[in-house]
């Protein structure tokens with residue numbers, strides 16, 4: 001009885017549609033398994049690959065501004081900067097303090 005429930009659960013899990021992030025992970029896994037070497041790009045390289053993306057442009061600008069240190073973007077003290085509130089790598093607990 002217990003085994004059949006587990007089997008049912010597994011079948012249900014296999015049948016359900018993958019979320020977009022799960023599809024992306026699945027695609028990357030297949031690419032890695034096929035032997036493809038996937039190079040991790042820095043924010044500037046990513047922005048150059050997709051020049052119309054505002055998010056990637058902001059990430060690249062902050063990365064450049066803080067001398068290529070992601071940790072420094074988190075600690076950015078320039079509250080007057082127009083990108084301050086949309087900068088990447090912000091602490092999620094910043095509001096809790």
Ligand code: SF4
Pocket residue numbers: 061062063065066073076077078081082083084085087
């Ligand atoms: S928010 Fe901070 S890191 Fe980003 S561009 Fe402005 S000053 Fe630089």
